[in-house]
Amino acid sequence: AQTVTQSQPEMSVQEAETVTLSCTYDTSENNYYLFWYKQPPSRQMILVIRQEAYKQQNATENRFSVNFQKAAKSFSLKISDSQLGDTAMYFCAFMKRTDNAGKSTFGDGTTLTVKP
Amino acid sequence: NAGVTQTPKFRILKIGQSMTLQCTQDMNHNYMYWYRQDPGMGLKLIYYSVGAGITDKGEVPNGYNVSRSTTEDFPLRLELAAPSQTSVYFCASEIGGTSGGYTFGSGTRLTVV
Numbered sequence: 001a002q003t004v005t006q007s008q009p010e011m012s013v014q015e016a017e018t019v020t021l022s023c024t025y026d027t028s029e030n031n032y033y034l035f036w037y038k039q040p041p042s043r044q045m046i047l048v049i050r051q052e053a054y055k056q057q058n059a060t061e062n063r064f065s066v067n068f069q070k071a072a073k074s075f076s077l078k079i080s081d082s083q084l085g086d087t088a089m090y091f092c093a094f095m096k097r098t099d100n101a102g103k104s105t106f107g108d109g110t111t112l113t114v115k116p
Numbered sequence: 117n118a119g120v121t122q123t124p125k126f127r128i129l130k131i132g133q134s135m136t137l138q139c140t141q142d143m144n145h146n147y148m149y150w151y152r153q154d155p156g157m158g159l160k161l162i163y164y165s166v167g168a169g170i171t172d173k174g175e176v177p178n179g180y181n182v183s184r185s186t187t188e189d190f191p192l193r194l195e196l197a198a199p200s201q202t203s204v205y206f207c208a209s210e211i212g213g214t215s216g217g218y219t220f221g222s223g224t225r226l227t228v229v
Contacts, residue, residue, distance in 0.1 A: 037218075043222060045206060091158055093159075099172075102210055102218075103161055103174065104159070104161065107158050109158055
């Protein structure tokens with residue numbers, strides 16, 4: 001079974017600064033996908049960024065980028081130019097496809113507060 | 117497009133009662149999932165479906181049942197509610213095989229007293 005660990009329960013950052021959220025995972029699989037989801041106080045889960053394990057190039061989406069280290073089983077999220085709207089809980093998730101279904105294992109989340 | 121719609125948004129149940137959490141998606145996604153989120157924790161998979169008529173258990177299926185009679189609908193049934201089922205329930209869907217990530221519903225907060 002896969003496990004996903006987010007070692008930072010809470011973090012804070014000043015507006016306009018950069019913050020990095022950590023995620024490590026444990027798996028014996030070679031083909032899988034990794035995701036970061038954002039959950040603001042509204043409770044809605046929103047996909048932030050995805051990474052395919054077979055791609056060495058780190059994914060980027062505007063102010064969000066990842067540092068994917070496959071050998072170290074590490075998948076950190078960097079948020080640049082932090083905005084007040086980035087305040088949310090962030091979940092790291094590991095997905096493998098089994099019988100075509102994309103079943104995910106989630107970490108316990110990191111609560112990020114962006115301070116004005 | 118409405119995306120993934122969950123009803124109700126909130127519900128309080130008494131121990132031993134039953135209820136159905138509704139989930140509907142209008143994106144023609146084959147794959148649908150039910151997760152629960154306990155306070156301060158990540159999401160855990162309850163059941164999933166890869167298409168109409170096909171369902172299977174996830175990590176925490178005990179106390180729940182599902183059906184998938186159409187592509188659009190994937191209801192979750194709670195029989196004999198217990199306090200341990202107090203949680204936030206999320207329905208999610210994805211286009212088959214792309215692993216592009218889930219589209220989530222807005223969740224149902226269920227309290228069993």
